[in-house]
Amino acid sequence: MxxxxxTGDTAFVxxxxxxxxTSIPCPICFGKLSVTLILGNGESQTVECEACGKGCYGPTGxxxxxxxxxSVRRITITGVMEDGWEDRWIVSEGHSTYRLSDGNVFPAxxxxxxxxxxxxAEAEKQAERNMESNMRGHKKQMTWSANYxxxxxxxxxxxxxxxxxxxxxxx
Ligand SMILES: [Zn+2]
Numbered sequence: 001m002x003x004x005x006x007t008g009d010t011a012f013v014x015x016x017x018x019x020x021x022t023s024i025p026c027p028i029c030f031g032k033l034s035v036t037l038i039l040g041n042g043e044s045q046t047v048e049c050e051a052c053g054k055g056c057y058g059p060t061g062x063x064x065x066x067x068x069x070x071s072v073r074r075i076t077i078t079g080v081m082e083d084g085w086e087d088r089w090i091v092s093e094g095h096s097t098y099r100l101s102d103g104n105v106f107p108a109x110x111x112x113x114x115x116x117x118x119x120x121a122e123a124e125k126q127a128e129r130n131m132e133s134n135m136r137g138h139k140k141q142m143t144w145s146a147n148y149x150x151x152x153x154x155x156x157x158x159x160x161x162x163x164x165x166x167x168x169x170x171x
Contacts, residue, residue, distance in 0.1 A: 004100075004107070005090050009077045012112035013092075014104045016070035016119035018126035023062050026052035027131075028138055031061035037146050047146045051138040065131055068123035072112045 005011060029035050029049035037045045049059040079091035088100045098105050104119070106112040 003080050003082075003088055005077050005080055005105075007077055007079055009107075011075050011077055011090065011092075012106050012109045013073045013075055013098055014070070014106070014112045014115035014119055015073065016068060016116065016123040018068050018123040018130065019066045020069040021064060022067045024065055026059070026061050026063045028052070028063070028135060029059065029061065033059040033061055035142060037143060039146075045146045045150070047142050047149070049138075050141045050145065051135060065134070066127055068120060068127040070116050070120035070123060072109060072116050074109070 025031055026049060028051035033049055033052070034046050035049055037047060039045055051059075052061055052063045053059045075092035075096070077090050078093050081089050081091065083089060089097050090100065090105060091097050104112075104115060106115065
């Protein structure tokens with residue numbers, strides 16, 4: 001297999017990521033910091049928003065999510081190599097390595113831009129899927145929390161009733 005690049009060549013690398021962290025207004029509570037669940041019996045229950053909650057700090061109205069980003073990077077090749085599986089790699093300054101079989105390295109910028117568009121579309125789909133499953137998880141969590149707090153309230157009410165009954169007996 002011949003290596004199309006040589007040390008000292010310029011190349012263009014297309015890259016995309018679905019995991020660039022960003023802050024957005026909370027898509028679950030829309031900044032209200034709480035949401036209302038409608039229970040099976042029609043009763044409403046307001047609970048703290050878990051989608052923008054940050055541990056013990058409580059809801060903030062701002063959710064931290066991942067979004068897709070992409071770029072085309074111009075690199076100068078500082079080395080070329082072949083691994084044990086006969087896959088060819090190039091090395092750029094900063095010791096980043098790129099596997100040529102990934103198909104993201106190009107000699108011309110325009111080709112890299114075309115590839116970037118494809119990668120970006122994939123990353124956007126991935127980011128959307130992540131966001132959806134993330135938000136589904138938050139909704140489930142809130143239902144669980146509402147149930148937990150209701151059960152705790154019911155349990156403590158029974159305890160109070162028991163203590164009140166004991167006091168009444170002593171009169
Ligand atoms: Zn929220």
